[in-house]
Amino acid sequence: MSTDDGKPVPSRRGLLRGTVAGAAVAAVGASGGPAPAAAEDGRPEVRSGQVEVAILLYDGFTALDAVGPYEMLCRLPNTRVTMVAREPGPVRTDTGELSLIAERAMRDVRRAHVLLVPGGGQRGTTAMMEDTAAHEWIRRIHRRSVWTTSVCTGSLILGAAGLLRGLPATTYWASRPYLKDVGAIYTPGRFVETGKIITAAGVSAGMDMGLHLAARLSDEKVARAMQLAVEYDPDPPYDTGSPEKADAETEALALKLLADAAR
Secondary structure, three states: OEOOOOOEOOOHHHHHHHHHHHHHHHHHHHHOOOOOOOOOOOOOOOOOOOEEEEEEOOOOEOHHHHHHHHHHHOOOOOEEEEEEEOOOEEEEEOOOOOEEEEOEEHHHOOOOOEEEEOOEOHHHHHHHHOOHHHHHHHHHHHHHOOEEEEEOOHHHHHHHOOOOOOOEEOOOHHHHHHHHHHOOEEOOOOEEEEOOEEEEOOOOHHHHHHHHHHHHHOOHHHHHHHHHHOOOOOOOOOOOOOOOOOOHHHHHHHHHHHHHHOO
C-alpha cells in the first residue's frame, strides 16, 4: 500500500516497532540497565548484568498469576523471564483450556535472581503444597535469589516449602485462613513485602506486584513507563473486587464460577 506520492504506508506494527525502539533506546540510555535496590533499608540488591526471572508453572496454575507479572517484567532492560516446570513443554492452566509453554525443566535451573510462584485452582495448589520435590527446588532457588515472590495461592506453596514461617504474607481472599496453616501471618494488601519475599493477593494483584518489582529491579522511572507501555489503568465497571466490597451472595457466586471452570 502506498500514499499519493508513491511512498509506502507503514503498517501499524511497523509504526509501533519504530516508536518502541526509539523510546527503548532513550530509556536504556537514561537508566543504564537494572539499578540496585536500596541497600540502606536492608533489602537485597541486584548487581549489574542480566537479571534472570524464573516463573514456576505447574498443572492447574492460574494463567493471569503468571502472565500478569510476566508482562510487567519481560521488557525491562537486561532482564530475561523464563517459564520453568517439571519438564519443558505445555503446562495446563486451572481451566484446562489454556496452556503455557515451559522453556526449561526445574532440574536445569539452579539459580535465578527472581523466583515467582503463581497460584492455581484447588487441584493445582493442593498438589503443589504436597510436592516435596518442588519444595526442595523452591528452597534451593530461594537460598540465592534476590527476590522470591508469589501471586494468589502461590503464597501457600511458598509456605508449604517452609519459607513463610512467622512472616507477614497475603494470598487470595478465600484462602486467607490457610496462611496460618503454613505458619504465615495474614496481612492485608495488594502485595506484602517482607525482606526479600513479596506475596501478592489474588490473580490481578500480581500485576501490581509486578510493577513494584519492576521498580526494585530497575527504577521507578522505568516502572512508571512500563505501566504506560501496557496501558495498565484499571477502571472496572463494578466495585466488587475484594470481599470487603462484596456481599455474601456475590462471594458465593464467585467461588462457584471458579469451581465450575476447574479442570
